Amino acid sequence: MSDAGTTSPTPEVRPVGRARLMDTQSFVFWVFVVAMVYSGIHVFSEITGSLVVQTLPAVAWWALVVWSTYAVAFLAIVYRHQLFVRRSPWVTVGALAWGGTVAMWFAMKANSAVGDIFSLWFSSDFSDDWGNAIAAATNEETLKALGVAVIVLLPLTRVRSTLDGWYYGMMVGLGFQIVEDYAYTVREAASLAEVNTFLFQRGLLAGLWAHAVYTGIVGAGIGFLVTRTDRPLVRRVLVAVGFFALAWFFHFLWDLPVINEMFGTGFGGFVAVILLKGVPALVTLLLVVRWARTYERSEWTAFVERCVDPSLLTPQEATDLLSRKQRTAARKASAAQGGHQAKGLRKRLQVTQLRYVQAVREEGPTSTAALAEADLIRRIRQDPAFV
C-alpha cells in the first residue's frame, strides 16, 4: 500500500484548481453581479406585482413550493448525470441565477420589442403565428447562451470540457425555465388545483424538453468551442453554431402555434403534438451528451493512467468506473462474493475513488482533499467485508 502523497506518477502535472464562481479579479464577474441584481429586482417586482400574488397569497406560496420542488428534482437528475466530475455548487447556483434573472428579464423586454416590430412590419397575425416563436427562440437562446459565455469568461469557474458547457447550459436553462413557469403560474392560476395543473402541463408534459434541454445543447457547443483546442477552429465554430441552430429550431418549433392542432384538438392530439415537438430535442441532447462523454471517458482514463496511484485505483477498478453499467456490474460481482455489505463497500469505494481522482486533478496528489480520499480508500480496502 503506497502513500498517495508520495506516489504521484507525474508530479509535473499542475492541478487545474477547484472551480469557484467569485472572482473579483475579473470585470466580467462585476458585470455578472450588477446584471443579476438589476434583473433580479425587476423580475421580483414583476412577479410580486401579479394579481395572484397580491390577492391569493396561498396560491402564490403553493406555486413557489411546487416549482421549487420541481427544480430540486430536475437539478438532482442532471447533477447525478455527471459521470466523472462533480461540478462546483456555487458555479451551478450562478448559472441558475443568470437564467432566472438576467436571461429572463432581458428576454421579456426583447420579446416584447421584437413582437411589436413584427406587428408593425407585417401584421399582428404574422406576429402571433410566427413572430413570437422567432423572437422567443432568438432572444432567449442568445441570452441564455450568454450566461454560459459569462461562466466561460470567468477564469476560476474552470470550464474545461464540452460536458462542462452542457452542464452549465442546462443549469442556465433550468433557472430560466423555473422562473418562467412560476411567473406564468402566478399570473394565471386562480386556485391550488390550477397550480397543480400548471405543474402537470408545464412541468411534466412540457418541461422535459424545454429551456434546460435547449441550453444544454447550446452549452455543449460553447464548451466544445472553447475547450477542444486540439480541433481546428473552423470545426469548433461550426459545431458551436450548429448546436445553437439546432436549439433555436427546437425552441422555435415548440413555440410555433400553427402546428398545435395538427393531430386534432383532443387530449390525444395535444400529447401527440408535444411529443412531436419535444422528443427530437431531448434525443438530440442525449446524443450530444453521449458524444461528449466518449471524449470525457478517454480523457479521464488518460489522466488516471498518467497521474493516479494505481494502488489506489487499479486498472480494473478504473475500467469498472467508465460507465454506470460497468459500475453496477462491479457492485453485483462484490455482492455475489461478499453479500450486501460487500456491495455497499464497493459502491463507497467507487464514489471515493471518483472523488480522489477529481481531488488529484483539481488540487494535486498532496492536497488535503486528495490525501483524505486516499486514506478513506485504504480504510475501505482494509475492511474485512470488502471484496
Place this chain on the structure above:
Amino acid sequence: MIPVQTHTDLDDDRDLFGPRSVIGAIAVLVVLTFFGVGLQWIDDWVRDSSGFTVGEATAVSDTVSFVPAPGWINDPDQTFTGVGVVAQKNGWEIKVATGLVLQDGQSLEDFATIFYEIPPDEPGAQVSDLETFTTTSGLTGLTWTVHGTTNTSVTWMIANGTNVTQVLASGPSATLDSVRSELDAMAASVTDSSGGGQ
C-alpha cells in the same frame, strides 16, 4: 493520444485589466445593452417611421379619428390634415376621408348609392349588395365591395348626423384575405365627435 487536462495559461489569465476581463465584460455589456435597450430603440424607430402609433387613434380631422391596424404605414404624400389619411400595406391602400355632408333630406343610403352606382373600372367585376354596419363607437354606415379579377375595392360610408366619413380601401384581389379583417377593424374604429352636424 488523448491530452490530459492540466493547469493552463488560461487559468492564470486573471488580470483585472487583461483582455479576458475587459473585452469579455465589454462584450457581455454590449449584448445585454442590445437586448435591453437596442431592440426597444429599434421598435420605437419603426413605430415612428410608420407615421402611426399602432393601437392608438390617429386624427383624420379635428373630430374624426381611426385606429390604424398593425403593419400599416402612413403615406404622407396623400395625407392632408383635416381632409384624409392614407395608409398602405402589401399593395393595399386605405383612405379615411372627411368633409362629405348630406344635403337636406338626403339619407346616407341615397348618398352612398351615388358612389355605389359608379361602374367599376374593371370589366366583369362583382359588386356586392349595400350592407349596413355599425362602428365600435356606435355610428352606423353602409359598405360594399367591388371584387374584380385583378383588383378589389371596399367602401364604407359612415354617418354622424349630416357629416359623412368615407373609408375606401383598394388593392390586389389575391391578397384581400390577408388584410380583410384589418380593413374591417380600421373602418369599425372610426369615431366622429363632431356632434352630428345640423
